[in-house]
Amino acid sequence: MADFLTLYSPATVANMVCGFDVLGFALEAPYDTMHMRLTDEPGVQIVHEDDFHLPTEPARNVAGAALLALLKAAPAGTGFEVRINKAILPGSGIGSSAASAAGAVVGANKLLGGFFSPEELVRFAMFGEEVASGAQHADNIAPAIYGGVTLIRSTDPLDIVPLSAPPLHATVVHPQIEIRTADARQILKQEVPLKSAIRQWANVGGLVAGLLQADYQLIGRSLEDVVVEPVRSILIPGFAAVKSCSLEAGALGGGISGSGPSIFMLSETEATAQAVATAMRTVYEKLGVDFRIHVSTINPVGVRFKH
Amino acid sequence: MADFLTLYSPATVANMVCGFDVLGFALEAPYDTMHMRLTDEPGVQIVHEDDFHLPTEPARNVAGAALLALLKAAPAGTGFEVRINKAILPGSGIGSSAASAAGAVVGANKLLGGFFSPEELVRFAMFGEEVASGAQHADNIAPAIYGGVTLIRSTDPLDIVPLSAPPLHATVVHPQIEIRTADARQILKQEVPLKSAIRQWANVGGLVAGLLQADYQLIGRSLEDVVVEPVRSILIPGFAAVKSCSLEAGALGGGISGSGPSIFMLSETEATAQAVATAMRTVYEKLGVDFRIHVSTINPVGVRFKH
Known part of the structure; x- marks a missing residue:
């Protein structure tokens, strides 16, 4: 064999x-x-x-x-x-x-x-x-x-x-609740206001430019979702608190990972990403929701092999 | 004085x-x-x-x-x-x-x-x-x-x-018809399907990346508007013909300039931009619509002063 x-x-x-x-x-x-x-x-x-x-x-x-x-x-x-x-x-x-x-x-x-x-x-x-x-x-x-x-x-x-992309540190918190994919999908509106769509694609343009030009401030300003997050975040307990505490702790920005329930935040430094983790921990300990937290850089190569 | x-x-x-x-x-x-x-x-x-x-x-x-x-x-x-x-x-x-x-x-x-x-x-x-x-x-x-x-x-x-952006050559044709701005606005739908909005912001991401990475093919693929052009282009006589002839002549892509009636196309070379101009000319001569055509590179500095 x-x-x-x-x-x-x-x-x-x-x-x-x-x-x-x-x-x-x-x-x-x-x-x-x-x-x-x-x-x-x-x-x-x-x-x-x-x-x-x-x-x-x-x-x-x-x-x-x-x-x-x-x-x-x-x-x-x-x-x-x-x-x-x-x-x-x-x-x-x-x-x-x-x-x-x-x-x-x-x-x-x-x-x-x-x-x-x-x-x-x-x-x-x-x-x-x-x-x-x-x-x-x-x-x-x-x-x-x-x-x-x-x-x-x-x-x-x-x-x-x-x-x-420039070096970025992600903090991901996974509150141990179940969101049914069907719910996450059904809650989405199939039509969006043109104004919101324009704001969204302006932000996508800003985010892509921020990444390629290694402009952290632009990345931060562009990490805004006016279409999906306002709707889906209501399925995630503590979302608003996690977001505001993370930004206070110095995160550039972030939002729902996939269709949730994990929430991710991006930071410029490892120290900030750890401070964001602490802030997230505090939120879910208060709420009494079990959680896991991962602090990680962006993986530049994808799947890795054992040598 | x-x-x-x-x-x-x-x-x-x-x-x-x-x-x-x-x-x-x-x-x-x-x-x-x-x-x-x-x-x-x-x-x-x-x-x-x-x-x-x-x-x-x-x-x-x-x-x-x-x-x-x-x-x-x-x-x-x-x-x-x-x-x-x-x-x-x-x-x-x-x-x-x-x-x-x-x-x-x-x-x-x-x-x-x-x-x-x-x-x-x-x-x-x-x-x-x-x-x-x-x-x-x-x-x-x-x-x-x-x-x-x-x-x-x-x-x-x-x-x-x-x-x-990498060097780009624009061909702009101005068919001498009047579009009332009020018409161009009223014709826009105030809600767009989420699917179309997603495709649009994927293209915005692609276009920004194509420009910053000087990837002409990506620029070309991303020059697609599934939200506004299908609606507004009906106000511009010859739009579909201008677009298809321009792409055949080698343009990367293009669309309505502002709210029209001008149409612009981008090309990688001056020679292609001139071929696009010829194609545009043929369309409007056939239609019997007066027109002006400008072939120009992208102006990298904006307003210039006379020295």
Whole structure:
């Protein structure tokens, strides 16, 4: 039997404030650990080494579905065994399913000697996202595979724009409540006032310029969401308090990660990101809500391999 | 009497496709010529050297209103004489009023030895735009004063982001028809589908990234407006033909300039921009509509002074 390859697939933040549905970035932590190897038997075998009781049938498993899509384009007879040890809690809003899907296809591609382009890998991994959420979206997948901050200009045709960014420190708090994806979706209005839409795309322009020009103040001013956050934040207890305390602690700005319940804030320095973590802790301790906090730089490379 | 200062205030393209209300750029040509000097008598005198019969009463004149706003913040007793020779046709959709307002305040600031910041000048000039259109918008003013491509992230508070751009050649055609600004406004829907808004801000992100990274193909792909153009373009005869012929001739993309009737296209080379001009000419000759065409690079500095 072939040797196992070990890889680390990162959590990601999608719906980056004003960049709803189009801007996301990768975190250094938390990350899932995956072991993969080629098998003599064609197809996909999934083994879970964690206690999340996720499905192991490949077509119903996020990593499995992504690999089945990849196998259709791979040399005939290819087979993979995947052992998954998730550390990114499913339902936390920091790309747990994307980590499984992205890790699986990046690992498979390594085992196949780099047969596919990053863009093809994103396409395969999107089939995994479809299993998880019923929709093929790429705003977690793309940063998990490309690293850094990515803009999904279009999903059909797929148009991924990696954006360089200055050093940024993210503080992510995951209040341990459940938001049903269906609720997070239904609450969104399908029409938005033109005025709000204009303000939103002005901010997207500002955020992209701020990142590319390494202008922290511009990044901060542009981290404003007048379309989705006012609606979705009501599903997250403590959201307003977390945001105001974080800004007071010096964060540049932030908002809902994915469709929640995690909330992320970006800071210029590690010290500020830690102060933001302290502020977040205080809010949820007062509210009596269990929580996890991650402080992490932006992961510039996406999935990493164990050397 | 003090000597006259001579300046050239450029035409500008606002509502840069997906960047409706927020992105604009300055052209090298056409431009208005203005002569200004300090006067012993406080206040503003306007003299028109052209035949457009624009008002000369300062409060009702675009340049005059901008200067009156500036005078409130200038040393007491300051007075200006402004002689205006417009070459940018009023109502053409390439920032004729903005050229008057921007030229006036930039000239005044030169005469005052650089008393004001560019941002303050934009604020003063916006009072001129208010006289022209009833609204204080900055998306023509800002590129006229800053040059290049500018993002207006916000007008209140004013937040102008100058964007570097690779060499670009604009072809602007002005079909000699009148669009009433009131019509161009009323036709806009005040609500937009969330899906379209997301596509628009994905394109704004792509366009800003394309400009800053000098990625012509990304600029081209991002020059798509799914919100305003489908509605407003019906007011412009030949719009669809101009657009398709221009793209066939090699243009990266383009759309309505301002609220029309001018249409602009951007190209990577001067030769392509000229081919686009030929294509535009053919369309309007067939339609029997009089037109003017300008081929121009992006003006990187805005208002220029005669040396």
